[in-house]
Amino acid sequence: xxxPLATARALATEVLVGAGVSARHAAxxxxxxxxxxxRQVPSHGLLRLPRLVRRIAGGVADPRTCGSHTxxxxxxxxxxGEQGLGPPVALHALDAVITAAExxxxxxxxxxxxxxxxxxxxxxxxxxxRGLACLAMxxxxxxxxxxxxxxxxxxxxxLAIAVPAEPQPLVLDMATSMISMGRVHDHARRGRPLDxxxxxxxxxxxxxxxxxxxxxxxxxxxxxKGYALGLALGAIVSFVTGSVPDVDVRGTLDDEFPSGxxxxxxxxxGAQRPIADFLDQxxxxxxxxxxRPVTVPGDGGERRARAAQDSGIDLDDGLWxxxxxxxxxxxxxxxxxxxxxxxxxxxxxxL
Amino acid sequence: xxxPLATARALATEVLVGAGVSARHAAxxxxxxxxxxxRQVPSHGLLRLPRLVRRIAGGVADPRTCGSHTxxxxxxxxxxGEQGLGPPVALHALDAVITAAExxxxxxxxxxxxxxxxxxxxxxxxxxxRGLACLAMxxxxxxxxxxxxxxxxxxxxxLAIAVPAEPQPLVLDMATSMISMGRVHDHARRGRPLDxxxxxxxxxxxxxxxxxxxxxxxxxxxxxKGYALGLALGAIVSFVTGSVPDVDVRGTLDDEFPSGxxxxxxxxxGAQRPIADFLDQxxxxxxxxxxRPVTVPGDGGERRARAAQDSGIDLDDGLWxxxxxxxxxxxxxxxxxxxxxxxxxxxxxxL
Numbered sequence: 120x121x122x123p124l125a126t127a128r129a130l131a132t133e134v135l136v137g138a139g140v141s142a143r144h145a146a147x148x149x150x151x152x153x154x155x156x157x158r159q160v161p162s163h164g165l166l167r168l169p170r171l172v173r174r175i176a177g178g179v180a181d182p183r184t185c186g187s188h189t190x191x192x193x194x195x196x197x198x199x200g201e202q203g204l205g206p207p208v209a210l211h212a213l214d215a216v217i218t219a220a221e222x223x224x225x226x227x228x229x230x231x232x233x234x235x236x237x238x239x240x241x242x243x244x245x246x247x248x249r250g251l252a253c254l255a256m257x258x259x260x261x262x263x264x265x266x267x268x269x270x271x272x273x274x275x276x277x278l279a280i281a282v283p284a285e286p287q288p289l290v291l292d293m294a295t296s297m298i299s300m301g302r303v304h305d306h307a308r309r310g311r312p313l314d315x316x317x318x319x320x321x322x323x324x325x326x327x328x329x330x331x332x333x334x335x336x337x338x339x340x341x342x343x344k345g346y347a348l349g350l351a352l353g354a355i356v357s358f359v360t361g362s363v364p365d366v367d368v369r370g371t372l373d374d375e376f377p378s379g380x381x382x383x384x385x386x387x388x389g390a391q392r393p394i395a396d397f398l399d400q401x402x403x404x405x406x407x408x409x410x411r412p413v414t415v416p417g418d419g420g421e422r423r424a425r426a427a428q429d430s431g432i433d434l435d436d437g438l439w440x441x442x443x444x445x446x447x448x449x450x451x452x453x454x455x456x457x458x459x460x461x462x463x464x465x466x467x468x469x470l
Numbered sequence: 471x472x473x474p475l476a477t478a479r480a481l482a483t484e485v486l487v488g489a490g491v492s493a494r495h496a497a498x499x500x501x502x503x504x505x506x507x508x509r510q511v512p513s514h515g516l517l518r519l520p521r522l523v524r525r526i527a528g529g530v531a532d533p534r535t536c537g538s539h540t541x542x543x544x545x546x547x548x549x550x551g552e553q554g555l556g557p558p559v560a561l562h563a564l565d566a567v568i569t570a571a572e573x574x575x576x577x578x579x580x581x582x583x584x585x586x587x588x589x590x591x592x593x594x595x596x597x598x599x600r601g602l603a604c605l606a607m608x609x610x611x612x613x614x615x616x617x618x619x620x621x622x623x624x625x626x627x628x629l630a631i632a633v634p635a636e637p638q639p640l641v642l643d644m645a646t647s648m649i650s651m652g653r654v655h656d657h658a659r660r661g662r663p664l665d666x667x668x669x670x671x672x673x674x675x676x677x678x679x680x681x682x683x684x685x686x687x688x689x690x691x692x693x694x695k696g697y698a699l700g701l702a703l704g705a706i707v708s709f710v711t712g713s714v715p716d717v718d719v720r721g722t723l724d725d726e727f728p729s730g731x732x733x734x735x736x737x738x739x740g741a742q743r744p745i746a747d748f749l750d751q752x753x754x755x756x757x758x759x760x761x762r763p764v765t766v767p768g769d770g771g772e773r774r775a776r777a778a779q780d781s782g783i784d785l786d787d788g789l790w791x792x793x794x795x796x797x798x799x800x801x802x803x804x805x806x807x808x809x810x811x812x813x814x815x816x817x818x819x820x821l
Contacts, residue, residue, distance in 0.1 A: 194545050195575030195739070224546030225578040229740060252706050254605070254736075268755035268764040280702040282709045291702035293695045323758060341692025344644045347767040348699075350752065351631040351642035354745050355603050358633045361741025364748035385605075385736060388546070389580060390712025394705050397715035401701065404619035407674060413619040416698040 120439055123431040127153045130442055131168055137449030138175045140182040144207040144468075151206045151237040156434065157427035158420040162301030163238045165434065169441055171204070171234070173374045180204060180234050180378075185211040185468035194219050194226040200233030202377055208233045209242055211468055213384060217249050220386040229360040230382040235371040240292025240417070243281030246386055247288035254385040255279040258353045261366045263296045264336040266346035269323025271336035274365035274380075275299065276352045281417075284395040290417030295349030296337040300372075303332050356381040471790055474782040478504045481793055482519055488800030489526045491533040495558040495819075502557045502588040507785065508778035509771040513652030514589045516785065520792055522555070522585070524725045531555060531585050531729075536562040536819035545570050545577040551584030553728055559584045560593055562819055564735060568600050571737040580711040581733040586722040591643025591768070594632030597737055598639035605736040606630040609704045612717045614647045615687040617697035620674025622687035625716040625731075626650065627703045632768075635746040641768030646700030647688040651723075654683050707732040 128149045135145035148171070156164040174180035184203040190196055196216050200208045212228040219226035236242065239255050246253035259274035275294040282289045297317050306313055306329035318332035319325055326332055339346035353365040362368075362381025370378035404413045479500045486496035499522070506514040525531035535554040541547055547567050551559040563579040570577035587593065590606050597604035610625035626645040633640045648668050657664055658680035669683035670676055677683055690697035704716040713719075713732025721729035755764045 191739075192545075192574035192576075194543075197741075223543035225543075225576060225736070227576040227738065252709050254706070265752055265755050265764045267757055267759065267762050268752075269758050270755050272752055272755050278699070280699075280706055282702065282705040289702060289705050291698050293698060319758075323756060340695050344691050345695075347642050347644060348629070348631075351633070351640060351767055354633045354640050354748070355605070355631055355738070357748070358603050358743050358745055359738050359740030361743045364745060364751075366748065366751055385576070385738075387578065387706070387710050387736075388542075389710030390548075392709050392712045394709055394715060397705070397708070397717065400715075400717055401616055401619075401623055404616050404621050404623050405674060406618055407620050407670075408618065411618050413616045416702055 120434055120436050121431045122434050122439065124153055124157060124427055127156065127165065127432060127434070130446060131165060134168060134172060134442055134445045135182070137446060138172045138182060140175070140204065144182070144185070144204060147206045147210055148204050151241050153432070154241055154424065155238045156432040157424045158238070159423050160238060160420075161435075162299050165442065166438055167235060167237065169445060170374060172445055174234065177374055179370065179374070179376060184208070186230070186233065188212070188215065194223045196226070196228045198228055198230040198233070200230055200378070202232055202234065205234040205236040206241075207468065209236055209382060209384075210245070213242055213245060213386075216384060216386050217246060217251060220251055220388055221249075224388045226386050227359075228382075228384045230384075231360050231362045232378060233380070233382055234378050236382060238292060239277045239279040240281070240290045240420070242384065243279040243292065244288060244290050244417075246384075247281035247283045247290065250283050250391070252283065252387045252389060253279070253281045254387075255281075255383070256352050256356050257382045258356050258362060258365050258368055258380040260368050260372050262300050262337050263339050263346075263349060264319055264323070265350070266339060266343040269319060269336075272366050273339070273346075273349050274353050274368060275337070276349045276356075276365065278348075278352055282394055283391075284393070284398055286395075287421050288417065289394065289398060289415055290420070292416075292420075293340075295339055295345055295352065297340045297345075298337060300333070300337060303329050303337070307333055356383045359383055471785055471787050472782045473785050473790065475504055475508060475778055478507065478516065478783060478785070481797060482516060485519060485523060485793055485796045486533070488797060489523045489533060491526070491555065495533070495536070495555060498557045498561055499555050502592050504783070505592055505775065506589045507783040508775045509589070510774050511589060511771075512786075513650050516793065517789055518586060518588065520796060521725060523796055525585065528725055530721065530725070530727060535559070537581070537584065539563070539566065545574045547577070547579045549579055549581040549584070551581055551729070551733075553583055553585065556585040556587040557592075558819065560587055560733060560735075561596070564593055564596060564737075567735060567737050568597060568602060571602055571739055572600075575739045577737050578710075579733075579735045581735075582711050582713045583729060584731070584733055585729050587733060589643060590628045590630040591632070591641045591771070593735065594630040594643065595639060595641050595768075597735075598632035598634045598641065601634050601742070603634065603738045603740060604630070604632045605738075606632075606734070607703050607707050608733045609707050609713060609716050609719055609731040611719050611723050613651050613688050614690050614697075614700060615670055615674075616701070617690060617694045620670060620687075623717050624690070624697075624700050625704050625719060626688070627700045627707075627716065629699075629703055633745055634742075635744070635749055637746075638772050639768065640745065640749060640766055641771070643767075643771075644691075646690060646696055646703065648691045648696075649688060651684070651688060654680050654688070658684055707734045710734055
């Protein structure tokens with residue numbers, strides 16, 4: 120079904136407030152999930168919401184905290200996420216390091232014990248919107264096999280890079296796996312085969328059977344180089360934040376474990392050299408296929424996000440019904456009371 | 471021919487001193503080039519030395535400066551490389567930002583107008599040797615076509631990441647092109663075809679003819695993702711350092727243009743979580759092919775570097791003769807005088 124963005128955000132916000140999240144944090148979490156839908160990355164969209172509600176109910180996601188901050192220096196922020204929701208914790212930290220980078224040219228936030236961020240590019244885009252460049256990294260459960268290895272040992276370890284430009288920033292947001300496990304699940308549900316080279320089964324054999332791949336492992340993108348990149352990104356996040364290595368990460372794909380991943384943000388001022396003209400030169404490169412012009416990272420997402428503002432997003436009927444049922448499960452009075460209590464508790468999160 | 475490492479370093483150093491480089495800077499430059507030979511990356515090895523000597527003679531490489539430093543804050547160093555040699559300028563800057571990061575947790579060096587660095591991983595390894603993590607980026611001449619584009623617009627824009635570990639750090643050092651232009655030249659010289667998908671000719675047509683590819687463009691590694699990564703790395707370097715975008719970079723593959731690229735180093739302290747056990751788990755992943763155990767980025771280079779300490783390096787006879795001729799072109803007395811003068815001028819480079 121097709122749903123206006125505002126309707127989707129409102130429902131997600133109400134579900135979260137019903138689960139005990141303050142109005143402001145619920146709006147942040149809802150905005151991140153619905154933005155992923157608008158960019159047509161449903162694996163990072165509203166399908167994550169029912170799990171988040173279960174995690175709050177189960178006590179492995181704290182609906183109120185936005186993390187506790189320890190500054191090791193004026194430019195180095197260590198954040199204990201205290202199992203808060205990913206977006207409020209990360210946005211609260213980013214607000215602080217953006218201010219630090221504006222003053223000092225570079226600043227970093229090293230975050231542990233934070234729930235799933237949603238799309239990493241969202242945060243990099245926030246930084247670019249403030250006129251600064253951003254490198255963002257996060258670890259995840261082991262889903263990817265090393266190059267030449269037969270077992271999942273490495274996270275899908277995404278990297279986001281944003282660089283300010285007019286009219287829109289360059290925003291890279293890529294996992295280091297060939298495909299997402301969400302896509303494997305989607306293929307399995309539709310009974311469609313995977314492409315050769317995408318995945319191994321649980322015994323480490325190449326497979327095109329999506330159901331078999333769900334218990335197996337994903338290939339790294341780009342062969343040996345992509346493997347090396349994903350491993351190195353996970354290692355630097357673990358080293359710097361103090362989070363467990365990928366192979367031991369839990370808590371972003373389940374209902375029961377506290378989140379063990381790490382998030383690392385680096386924010387950079389600089390010579391502010393405008394890159395918009397260069398990006399236009401890239402877009403104007405003569406294409407190999409005349410029907411498919413060259414695009415710059417983030418162009419497609421931005422176009423889809425703008426289209427969604429006018430025409431809404433396509434959502435799975437079952438998912439929408441599930442969200443409506445989640446909202447119905449808390450009555451409006453209880454929701455209002457919970458919202459009020461959380462509103463008070465989150466005052467400490469304002470900068 | 472096979473040459474002991476010390477012999478190769480001594481000859482390279484003497485050639486550089488003969489060209490007017492101080493003994494200390496010559497030793498730094500020689501060590502970086504010979505280290506690439508030891509790791510069997512000849513494209514970044516001694517074949518770069520004759521060009522460097524020509525660049526010094528032509529006035530587009532300054533044999534004495536190690537750059538001028540401007541601190542925008544206690545953690546943010548802007549370096550005007552003053553067209554100095556890549557390794558002395560970069561190592562001088564790194565020394566300063568390592569100290570800053572030890573104190574503040576994070577520090578960055580944004581370098582412009584610096585000659586070719588050689589292997590980027592060398593610098594990341596230096597940082598890891600001091601117990602800190604490093605992200606290193608640099609731009610280069612446009613050699614790579616955008617995904618779906620038919621013309622070279624983007625540098626091979628490498629990324630290096632190093633994370634301390636015992637007995638050796640994890641060191642990723644990868645270009646974002648499928649292969650290096652050096653390898654294309656090597657195939658052309660040997661009359662060997664390229665693999666399909668590696669390169670386009672000057673008209674943007676796929677080619678396996680190495681000679682045709684020399685005037686064309688290289689494919690990005692990893693398809694659309696690798697393209698996006700390379701473009702984003704170049705863009706963030708250009709934005710932060712103020713260097714020209716990739717498409718306008720000159721001066722690392724020619725004898726005549728000042729270097730226009732940018733170099734960006736980010737050095738991070740952190741929770742110092744040991745990653746050695748995790749790396750051992752990765753190495754112990756059951757391999758797909760029993761004869762080929764899983765390796766960690768940097769393992770192969772380290773193994774080759776150690777072997778080279780015992781058994782030396784294989785060098786092209788023609789290249790070795792060229793280096794001997796370069797040394798012979800300056801007489802020892804002149805060399806000693808030049809070395810003395812440079813020795814004095816480089817006192818300002820000591821921290």
